[in-house]
Amino acid sequence: MSDADLGRMLLEAHRALAAELADEMEARGYPDVRPGHASLFIHIDRRSGTRLTELGRRASMTKQGMMLLVDDLESRGYVRRVPDPEDARAKVVRLTAHGRRAAAECRRAVLAVEARARRAIGDRRYEVLREAIDELAASREVEG
Amino acid sequence: MSDADLGRMLLEAHRALAAELADEMEARGYPDVRPGHASLFIHIDRRSGTRLTELGRRASMTKQGMMLLVDDLESRGYVRRVPDPEDARAKVVRLTAHGRRAAAECRRAVLAVEARARRAIGDRRYEVLREAIDELAASREVEG
Numbered sequence: 099m100s101d102a103d104l105g106r107m108l109l110e111a112h113r114a115l116a117a118e119l120a121d122e123m124e125a126r127g128y129p130d131v132r133p134g135h136a137s138l139f140i141h142i143d144r145r146s147g148t149r150l151t152e153l154g155r156r157a158s159m160t161k162q163g164m165m166l167l168v169d170d171l172e173s174r175g176y177v178r179r180v181p182d183p184e185d186a187r188a189k190v191v192r193l194t195a196h197g198r199r200a201a202a203e204c205r206r207a208v209l210a211v212e213a214r215a216r217r218a219i220g221d222r223r224y225e226v227l228r229e230a231i232d233e234l235a236a237s238r239e240v241e242g
Numbered sequence: 243m244s245d246a247d248l249g250r251m252l253l254e255a256h257r258a259l260a261a262e263l264a265d266e267m268e269a270r271g272y273p274d275v276r277p278g279h280a281s282l283f284i285h286i287d288r289r290s291g292t293r294l295t296e297l298g299r300r301a302s303m304t305k306q307g308m309m310l311l312v313d314d315l316e317s318r319g320y321v322r323r324v325p326d327p328e329d330a331r332a333k334v335v336r337l338t339a340h341g342r343r344a345a346a347e348c349r350r351a352v353l354a355v356e357a358r359a360r361r362a363i364g365d366r367r368y369e370v371l372r373e374a375i376d377e378l379a380a381s382r383e384v385e386g
Contacts, residue, residue, distance in 0.1 A: 103284070103352045104359055104372065105259035105277075108252050110302060111375045115249035133249075140247070158254060208247045215248055218381035223374045228248065230363045230371040231255045237362035 108231075115211055122207035128200055130174060136208065138167055138177070138191075139201040147192030149182065176200055252375075259355055266351035272344055274318060280352065282311055282321070282335075283345040291336030293326065320344055 102110075116133035123131040131139075141156040142148045148156075154164035168191050171177045176197035182188040193201055216224040246254075260277035267275040275283075285300040286292045292300075298308035312335050315321045320341035326332040337345055360368040 103356055105256055105263065105352075105355065106281075106284075107372065107375045107379075108256035108259065111378050112249055112252035112256060113302075114379050115252065119249065137250075140250075158257075208249075211249065212247055215378055215381075219374045219377045223370055223377075226367055226370045227374040228251065230367045231251045233363045233367075234255050234359055235251075235258050237358075 115215065118211045118214070119207055122210055123204065126203045126207060128203060131200060131204065134167060135171060135176075136204050138164070138171060139197075139204040140208065142177075142191065142193060142201065144193065144198065144201065147180065147190035149188060149190050153191060171197070259359065262355045262358070263351055266354055267348065270347045270351060272347060275344060275348065278311060279315060279320075280348050282308075282315060283341075283348040284352065286321075286335065286337060286345065288337065288342065288345065291324065291334035293332060293334050297335060315341070 119133050119136060120131070123129070137157040137159065138153060141153055150164055150168060151161055153159075153168075154161045157164065159167070168177060168179070172179065175194055177191050177193055179189045180192050182190045219227065263277050263280060264275070267273070281301040281303065282297060285297055294308055294312060295305055297303075297312075298305045301308065303311070312321060312323070316323065319338055321335050321337055323333045324336050326334045363371065
């Protein structure tokens with residue numbers, strides 16, 4: 099077994115799943131969708147769109163980081179910034195038709211990666227893994 | 243329990259442990275040591291130093307990324323680039339005296355974070371967690 103520290107191992111496992119997600123998206127006809135893009139596709143409201151700050155909050159990203167992501171996806175034709183119907187001074191990020199197809203595919207790709215991970219380690223360990231990770235995050239919140 | 247996908251959860255758990263490591267290092271008198279720096283402190287040969295490409299390999303980082311890290315730590319007085327005694331055309335990254343103290347403290351800080359994580363989730367789940375993460379990475383290697 100690896101003797102790396104747990105923090106490092108968690109990062110490497112994250113990267114392995116992110117690489118699988120990129121492969122899945124490529125196989126589904128979206129070679130330009132990178133793992134980072136999934137953070138937006140998964141968190142954006144499908145029809146009405148979502149404000150930038152709210153997207154950042156849901157994805158645990160800074161507003162700055164989410165802005166770069168939106169710029170990138172806008173230049174690829176996946177999203178547009180449009181005036182917020184509830185507040186004309188604000189903007190929401192909304193999926194284009196192309197973006198809605200990509201987002202739907204991305205959700206399926208995430209599920210496929212998830213199912214493969216579950217098979218790879220078995221149901222029981224998969225459940226313990228999720229539980230343990232949740233508790234790690236919670237113990238940090240309590241102590242912090 | 244969280245309904246996020248596993249890849250996302252792994253990243254968040256990594257971030258939680260990285261933040262704890264930064265807190266530990268601050269408490270130990272190294273407020274300018276960031277979690278990213280630990281990748282070098284943990285992987286560098288204590289006395290003889292290590293080449294940049296080898297450091298990158300050990301830390302699973304690109305040479306470019308490791309170069310930025312070394313630049314940063316060099317400007318803070320933790321490391322120096324010196325000629326490789328085994329090949330005068332090459333350089334090795336070597337810890338300064340200040341860097342050796344920081345690296346030793348960083349190893350202790352990593353162990354402290356690790357011990358706290360183990361207590362937070364319990365020995366049994368801690369073992370299953372490490373095992374499951376290792377297997378996830380291995381299943382990726384086989385399929386890739």
